Amino acid sequence: MSSDIAVGFDLGGTNLRAAVFQGLRSGHAGVTTPLVQRREAIGDDRSPEHIVERLAKMVPELLREAQVGALHLPVGIGFAGMLNGKQGMVANAPNFGWREVPLGAMLRKRLGERYTASVYNDVNAIAYGEFALGAGRGSQDMLAIFGGTGIGAGAVIDGRLVEGANNSALELGHTKIVFDDSARACSCGLHGCVEAYVGGAALQARARQELSHKRARSAAIALAGGADKVNPGHLDAAADEGDDYALCLYSEVAPLLGVAIANAVTLFNPKVLVLGGGLLSRTPVLRAHVLAAFEVAVNPPALAGLRIEDAMLGDDAGLIGSALLASGAA
Ligand SMILES: [Zn+2]
Incomplete structure (x- = not known):
């Protein structure tokens, strides 16, 4: 059964976000604006019982606030961790210190029959949100790459999210x-x-370590106010000024990501390649180096007609994607 109303959660390492959406599956303009939404810090108590209790309390509160109610309402949770299988078993979530936690089963038990709770990998939820209502809209085949503290990816082929047998596909x-x-x-x-x-x-840790040596030279040190404060933004600003250290580092690492993306595009042959995440959107020089390597390495037939787009939904993509996926699963 599909539902017009859906609740989306984004459970990341820092924040717990939630939103109630209406009509996401219609795809009409404006549906990505939630009826109500909430953001809280995850806080110190990260035990599964405590987190499940918070989520379960929040669902009826949000629905009351939005003045909506429905039977078998879909609740989708985008979760920052490795899942195993499709029932919401968390295999490993370093942000929470969880291993083998049956998050989906715990939530379903606590929420009862009025709701249908499903857990998704957070990057998959973001990718699906972009596919349905963001940068991948109108395509049937999309690959999305997110560069942030880590590198994540998600793919939709023939309109379906690729999750894999154990729900661990696309760990690019x-x-x-x-x-x-x-x-x-x-x-x-x-x-x-x-x-x-x-x-x-990894890039930041490596640069800080290498630049902390006495003889190290880079404009990034002055831009950051110290080698121990250098972040990828400083590296990129330095690279933009022709800084030898930053350009040398980029010439080593950017092709590695470019080749990885090229290999994924060669394998999946998407219509749209979506690029997002803080790293890829705020380090234009790195991104240009990555794309230059990508274009050399990709199989030419997979490049024909490929659209490369920036992610559009920003921080809301995971909320939208998990609510949408849950709507389909409900
Ligand atoms: Zn690894």
């Missing part, structure tokens, strides 16, 4: 791009992942 950030003894350690526990080179957190 953890595809291996270097596979020898020099490979850098990644936050996932393995070595040589794209994210270990060009994820925002």
Whole structure:
């Protein structure tokens, strides 16, 4: 059964966001503006029981505020963590310190039959939001790449979100791009992942470490007010001025992401390639280097007619996508 009203949650490492939407599936203009919305800090108590209780209390409160009610109302949760399967089992969520937490089952039990709760990987929810009502609108085949502290991706093929057998598809950030003894350690526990080179957190940590050496020279140090304060924005501003350190770093890491994206486009042959996330939108020089490598590496037939678009929905994409996906699942 589909529903006109849907609740979307975005459960990230810092904030808990929620919104009630009406008519998302109509695709009409204006439906991405929520009836009501809320944002709270996740806070210190990150136990599954506490988080589930907060979500479960918030749903009827938001619906009362929006003055709507319905039976079997879909509730979609975009969650920043690795899932296993389609029932909302959280395999690993470092932001929350969770391993093997049955978030979906806990929520369904607590919410009761009035609601249908589904849990989605946060990047998949963002990608689906962009596909349905953002930069991928009108296409049937979309690949979305999000560069932030890490590198995430989502794909929709023939109008369907690609989730994979264990719900772990499109982990582009953890595809291996270097596979020898020099490979850098990644936050996932393995070595040589794209994210270990060009994820925002890895890039920043590496630059701070390298620039803290006495003989290191880079305009980024002065721009940041110290080597220990350098972030990717400073690196990009330095690269824009022709800074040797920043350009040398970019010449090593940007092609790694460019090749990873090119390989994904070669495999999936999307109509639209959506680029988003804080890193890709706020570091134009890095982005230009990434795209230059992408264009050299991609299989030419997959490039024909490909549209490259910026993500449009911003921070709301995950809320919209999880509410939409839950509407389809309800
Ligand atoms: Zn990794």
